[in-house]
Amino acid sequence: MGGFITLAEQARSSHTLETRLFRPDGRRIGAVGLGCAGLSPWMYARPDLDDQAWASLLNAAVDLGVGLLDTADVYGQGHNEQLIGQALGHRRSEVLIATKVGMVVDDLATLTWHCDGRPTHLRAAVEASLRRLRSGSVDLCYLHRVDPAVPLEESWGALASMVKDGMIRHLGLSDVHVRDAERAHRIHPVAAIQSELSLWSRAPxxxxxxxxxxxxxxxxxxxxxxxxxxxxxxxxxGTITPDTSFAPGDLRTRHPWFTSAARAGNHRILTPLREVAKRHDATESQVALAWLLAQGDHVIPIPGTTRLVYMRSNISAAKLTLTPQDLSLLDSTPPPAQEPS
Ligand SMILES: NC(=O)c1ccc[n+]([C@@H]2O[C@H](COP(=O)([O-])OP(=O)(O)OC[C@H]3O[C@@H](n4cnc5c(N)ncnc54)[C@H](OP(=O)(O)O)[C@@H]3O)[C@@H](O)[C@H]2O)c1
Structure with a gap:
C-alpha cells in the first residue's frame, strides 16, 4: 500500500474554496458545481468504470467542497440519482443536490424522450426521485422542460404544492425564456434557472x-x-480534435457541432481561449469557466466530468480573475460553424 493515495485523500489536499451565495436559502456553496450526467448511460457514459468508482468521485467532490451536484431522473433512467443516493445519502447536509423531473425516456440507447408536465406525472416522478436519492426532500427540483401540451402554471403549481408538502425545498426551471420564468415566479419563487451557456453557446x-x-x-x-x-x-x-473518436452511444457522434468537418472548422473558436489561458498560465477549461463566473456572482456552472484530475482543475477556475481585456477578447469568440438541429 506504500505510496497509494485514495481519491478522497487526494481531494482533501490543500485548497481554499471560492464560494457563492445561494440566495433562496442564504447558504454559501462552492462556485463551481458538478454535472453528474456523464456518470450514467445518458450523454457520454464511460463504460470502463463502475458504480464504486463513481461513488468515490462523488465523495471526493463533496470533500473538495463542491456544493452543487446536478442530476435528473432521466439520466440513466434513475441510475444517476440512485448512484448519488447510495454514495452520499449519509452526507445530505454537506451538499445541495439538484434534480429534474418532467421528461420521460422513450429509449435510452437512442436517447429519445418526451415531455410530461402533467401534475400526476410530476408527483410520481418526485416520489421516485426521493426514494432513489434516499432523502426526505429534494433540495432543488427543476422542471426539466416546459411541456408544450400542459400549461406551465399547472406543472409549476404541482411542483409548488410539493414544496408545501415538504417534498421539495426550492424550485427551478430548465431551458426557458424570461416569459416562462415570469409566469412561474408569479405562482412560486423561481430559485434557479439552468440553460446551456458557454463561450460557444450564448443564447441565454x-x-x-x-x-x-x-x-x-x-x-x-x-x-x-x-x-x-x-x-x-x-x-x-481543447482536448477534442477532428480525429477524436467518440464511443458508440455518445451524443456527440450525432451532434452537428461535432462532425469531423465542424470540429475542424470550429477549431478557430479556441484561439481567444488559448490566448487568455496563456496570459494566466491556466487551461482552456479554466478560462471557459472563469468567463461564465464573470457573468455575475449568482452564476454557478456545472461542468461534467468523470475524472478527479479534471474536477480539481475545474474547481480552481474560480480563483482565476479575468481582466476587462481578457473578457472583451473572449466575448469576440466566433459562434460554432453549425447550429444544433
Ligand atoms: N438541463 C439540461 O437540459 C441539461 C442538458 C445538458 C447537460 N446538463 C447538465 O450539465 C452538466 C454538464 O454538461 P455536459 O456534461 O453536457 O458538458 P460539459 O460540462 O460542457 O462537458 C463535459 C465534457 O468535458 C470533459 N471535461 C470536463 N472537464 C474537463 C477538463 N478539465 N479537461 C478536459 N476535459 C474535460 C468531460 O470529459 P470526462 O467525462 O472524460 O471527464 C466531458 O466529456 C451535465 O452533467 C448535466 O448535469 C443539463
Whole structure:
C-alpha cells in the first residue's frame, strides 16, 4: 500500500474554496458545481468504470467542497440519482443536490424522450426521485422542460404544492425564456434557472437587448443561474480534435457541432481561449469557466466530468480573475460553424 493515495485523500489536499451565495436559502456553496450526467448511460457514459468508482468521485467532490451536484431522473433512467443516493445519502447536509423531473425516456440507447408536465406525472416522478436519492426532500427540483401540451402554471403549481408538502425545498426551471420564468415566479419563487451557456453557446445572453436575458433575470429576482454544458460538451477544453473518436452511444457522434468537418472548422473558436489561458498560465477549461463566473456572482456552472484530475482543475477556475481585456477578447469568440438541429 506504500505510496497509494485514495481519491478522497487526494481531494482533501490543500485548497481554499471560492464560494457563492445561494440566495433562496442564504447558504454559501462552492462556485463551481458538478454535472453528474456523464456518470450514467445518458450523454457520454464511460463504460470502463463502475458504480464504486463513481461513488468515490462523488465523495471526493463533496470533500473538495463542491456544493452543487446536478442530476435528473432521466439520466440513466434513475441510475444517476440512485448512484448519488447510495454514495452520499449519509452526507445530505454537506451538499445541495439538484434534480429534474418532467421528461420521460422513450429509449435510452437512442436517447429519445418526451415531455410530461402533467401534475400526476410530476408527483410520481418526485416520489421516485426521493426514494432513489434516499432523502426526505429534494433540495432543488427543476422542471426539466416546459411541456408544450400542459400549461406551465399547472406543472409549476404541482411542483409548488410539493414544496408545501415538504417534498421539495426550492424550485427551478430548465431551458426557458424570461416569459416562462415570469409566469412561474408569479405562482412560486423561481430559485434557479439552468440553460446551456458557454463561450460557444450564448443564447441565454443573446436577447439581452430585448429583455430576454435569463441571466440578468435571475440576478434581478434573487435566483441562481446555472450554465449547463459550460465546457461546450468538451469542445472548449481543447482536448477534442477532428480525429477524436467518440464511443458508440455518445451524443456527440450525432451532434452537428461535432462532425469531423465542424470540429475542424470550429477549431478557430479556441484561439481567444488559448490566448487568455496563456496570459494566466491556466487551461482552456479554466478560462471557459472563469468567463461564465464573470457573468455575475449568482452564476454557478456545472461542468461534467468523470475524472478527479479534471474536477480539481475545474474547481480552481474560480480563483482565476479575468481582466476587462481578457473578457472583451473572449466575448469576440466566433459562434460554432453549425447550429444544433
Ligand atoms: N438541463 C439540461 O437540459 C441539461 C442538458 C445538458 C447537460 N446538463 C447538465 O450539465 C452538466 C454538464 O454538461 P455536459 O456534461 O453536457 O458538458 P460539459 O460540462 O460542457 O462537458 C463535459 C465534457 O468535458 C470533459 N471535461 C470536463 N472537464 C474537463 C477538463 N478539465 N479537461 C478536459 N476535459 C474535460 C468531460 O470529459 P470526462 O467525462 O472524460 O471527464 C466531458 O466529456 C451535465 O452533467 C448535466 O448535469 C443539463
Amino acid at each position: 445572453l443573446g436577447g439581452r437587448r430585448h429583455g430576454e436575458d435569463v441571466v440578468d433575470w435571475c440576478a434581478r429576482n434573487g435566483a441562481l443561474f446555472v450554465p449547463f454544458s459550460p465546457l461546450g460538451r468538451g469542445f472548449l477544453t
